[in-house]
Amino acid sequence: MDAHACRLARLLAYLQGVAKKWKLYQRTRLSTKVESVTWSDDTQTYTIVTGDGEVWGPFKAVISAVGFLNTPLIPPFARGETVFEGDLCHTSTWRDELTLRGKKVGVLGTGSSAVQVVTEAEKQGESVKVFQIEPNWILPKDARDFTPSERRWNGFRPVYYFRRYRLYLNYDVRQWRASHARTGGWVNRKRQKRVEAFLDASMASRPDLKALLTPEFSVEARRTVVSDTYYPSLLSEKVTLVPHAVADVTASGVVDAMGVKHDLDMIVLATGFDAANFISTFTVRGENGADLREQWTDGAEALYGLMTPNFPNFFMMFGPNTSGLPLVTYYEAQAKFSAQPIKKIVKGRARQVSARRSMHDLYNRRLQARLAKTVWTEVPSDFHADSGKIISQWAFSPTAYLLGG
CATH class of the missing domain: 3.50.50.60 (FAD/NAD(P)-binding domain)
Structure with missing residues (x-):
């Protein structure tokens, strides 16, 4: 079992343990x-x-x-039965038997779900095409594993609760008077500089991609995406960013809004929800x-x-x-x-x-x-x-x- 699957198994075991502890299975109709x-x-x-x-x-x-x-928001051309002969699914209805491995994958969307799919598709697939209507601002996640020392300290209850409180306080200060989203808010200004610097550094070798990935709205105006891996994935020779929507599907792929056909083995709809x-x-x-x-x-x-x-x-x-x-x-x-x-x-x-x-x-x-x-x-x-x-x-x-x- 790889590390990702191990984490998912532990999360599932935790949720099942909570459900059993509070006897939710007996009170739930699935x-x-x-x-x-x-x-x-x-x-x-x-x-x-x-x-x-x-x-x-x-x-x-x-x-x-x-x-x-x-x-789920499903584009009109993907509703019901389609002529596409490959695998097609929305990220919220992913089936266990689906695999990205060795496939030509098309990803529709550039939100939080899309960036995760693109990262894995770049690792496993033969090729990846990302169909982007508009770009989103990306914040670095700065993800890392806890050190052995941090893990030991996190097991000490006072330290654990202190760190939890510190995280909460960070959220509270950041959102005080909607500073993260208010025009002129100090947190919003700070974030704007950070997303621009992250994009500049990530796309220093690809000014063409940087132009396509630069939104025309302020940070937080739309749901900001947090990812360490999306920009590096886009720099891969296996990945192509298509700055157009998909207009229709064919038996072997899709047709974009400019009328260009793209051959695909798998279409992933990362098109969000009717929120x-x-x-x-x-x-x-x-x-x-x-x-x-x-x-x-x-x-x-x-x-x-x-x-x-x-x-x-x-x-x-x-x-x-x-x-x-x-x-x-x-x-x-x-x-x-x-x-x-x-x-x-x-x-x-x-x-x-x-x-x-x-x-x-x-x-x-x-x-x-x-x-x-x-x-x-x-x-x-x-x-x-x-x-x-x-x-x-x-x-x-x-x-x-x-x-x-």
Whole structure:
């Protein structure tokens, strides 16, 4: 077993251990798609209908923990059956039997998933073509193994917790008043210099590639990619950067937007997710039949990303405008918040908990006013709803979220 496979096995074993410890297997129904969640005004409870038509409930409260990176974006030419005779898949639906080894690989996209695929395809494949619509800024990851001394010290509980706290503090300072994403923010300015220096140093021998890899927007305006290996992979003789989108597939490959044909054995869609649509995989109906999708026509919004008016006892994990680092800190806060009113409901001290419309609207006006001052407004991205409203990002620090803004 190689080092990468060993790490994955250890991560899987850890997750399985947590699931067993808290008896989650007995409480979890796997391979089951939720179709709808519906509130009853009469019983003040929810019923859930799954893909097999089975009705579950009634439930006094529901927590949606589907996040928003759950619906792959598939280009029109790759939907359903295609004429392509090789392997084709989206990065989120990678099949165990797929291999890059010895193949002519085409990678569509240049985001976080794409750079990882390109790195491995350059090592294993015969050739790699990267189809780029627009470049992204790349930050060096500076990845390295812990030294034996560091590993020993990390096993010492006070040192471990100190280092964890230091990491959190770094995130907190970096995101104070959205300095990492605010126009003129000191962290944003520092990062801009760093990504430019990294690109200059990496592409010193290839000014042609440097021109193709230089974005026309500020760092953080779109999701910044972190990688030590992407730029070196692009310098390989096996890798070709195609600065065009793919327009169609053929039996033996693809045709790019300029009409050029490319022969491929494998197509990897690193095209991201439909991140602009929260809770897009099932319908939710609340008081008086309110439809959540209709209520969010202008873009998803919620009080602290957790609750939205007209949907009592309905809580969201990783809801609108709660994307910030470290993510687990936000998840823990959301879980604790949701548990408190649910406990009251279960014990009969309350029948329903709702987001008050006046507080919800005031909160979101303040949030959007702060977001309007960030670089996230510069260019369209998956941070935005179709209306242009920024719906995924948190505009303050993690501590500000924990303290209620």
